[in-house]
Amino acid sequence: MSTPTALRVVEAHARVYRQTWRGSIISTFLTPVLTLVSLGIGLGSLIDENGGPGGVPYLVWLGPGLLAAAAMQTAAGDSSYPVMAGIKWTKGYDAALATPLTVEDLIFGHLGWVGIRVLMTAVVYAGVLFVFGALDFASGLATLLPALLTGMAFAAPITALTARMQQETGLSTLFRFGIVPLFLFSGTFFPIDQLPDWLQPVAYLTPLWHGVELCRGAAGVPDSPYFPPWIHIGYLLLWIAVGTFLAVRQLRRRMVK
């Protein structure tokens, strides 16, 4: 029985990661701890004096939102520079395409691996939240699937965008004007009804807000999710489907000439 072709690509990513994980392991744990201490506990103590959102401690409200945002950041990071490297820098995609693998295998294998990375991030984040007492064990588990959906809703379209991009400067623009504003204004740190009226519909369009709402709902935060869950799930799936389709198309245009 032969190994499915996309799975061989996942295995290759895993083998590379096995050699390189040490470089990122400290920040993987430290980032959630520092963010939660500073915002969840430090800032949270001020917020809780006035009654925080959802009527729960700010740390409990913030935690699942940060988890969704971390899923987005991991997915965006792994779907941008490594994809550019495969196309342009190490040319690993050229090497792989000389074997029986196809462009579809590269994309599905890449997205499969990013999914694993997003889950790893989500597990660490949920674990840290659990230690801080912001989540119980069951709701921690419940947030993993929404986090995965959130991550993939970014991984697929960003992969497509990167495959299209000629210069890597576009990637820093993507982070500066895409990922960072989303992180700040998608209901992660404060409910979007605090935004000016005209900006609220914009927040509805961002996949991160839907991911944040789903994660909060899964963690049992009151008043979440905002819409019935199937709307949030459906919207994220739409981004994944369109993003994957475009990623295959863009990478084929780039690699098969």
Added chain:
Amino acid sequence: MSESLVAAAGLIKRFGDFTAVDGIDFAIEKGQAFGFLGPNGAGKTSTMRMIGAVSPITDGKLTVFGLDPLEHGPAIRARLGVVPQDDNLDFELTVEENLVIYGRYYDLPRAQIKERIEELLGFAQLTERRASKVEPLSGGMKRRLTIARGLINQPEMLILDEPTTGLDPQARHLLWDRLYRLKQQGVTLIITTHYMDEAEQLCDRLVIMDKGKIVAEGSPRELIESHSTKEVIELRFPPEVEQLPLDRLEGLAKRVEELPDRVLLYCDDADHTLLQVHERGVLPESSLVRRSTLEDVFLRLTGRSLVD
């Protein structure tokens, strides 16, 4: 054509308005070392990529192992080894990990990959560097690793795109030796190069390409015989000589080529011709007699002007 591993008829590759390969025909037989020679931009790499089933053909006909690359890409690639112009290795990983990952792309069982790696590291003289990262290896070692990687699936045919470009003479000779060994083992080799000595060393048959077309085809010896003379005399004159004595050399050789400060006489009996040159009172600063090489054929067919 039934026995040919690769057969092309009227093969065309266009990129937008630019025609990289302009209607070429060739057939590569099993066990041959087949060379594609040509200046930069002649269409060699485009041809290699079409044979390697990574670049779709624009027009004409191409079969590899008797299969159509458009329809059977993965099946063809499973039986091929490819050594690209740039070493697209993973520099962060070790020599061994690079081979393992590639072997897994072909879905070789892990135990078999382990065995193959032992053989290939020996073959590529990299056994002692197996645990080393790729980054610090020398150019020659990286090249040998790329070749070893291309052999992981025991391919029937190995495609090498400019295998020794940028290597020092020692590394080149070692590589030629390894490629010769592969040929002895029955692996069909397809090589592109712009080094004529490489083509003469390695290739049984070759085609010379220029501007997307094949301008000559044959064995190195045949090509020299049909496009050049047995021997060449190079007469060098000091730079202050304003007028090279071309008129006095007339009729002495089959072909006379004028270069800055130099005149090349293509003839079959150089010693005799050189005597005649002296008899006519032509006294160059120095004269050199040598055998005709593939380089003479190449320059004659593709011109001396620089291609960028």
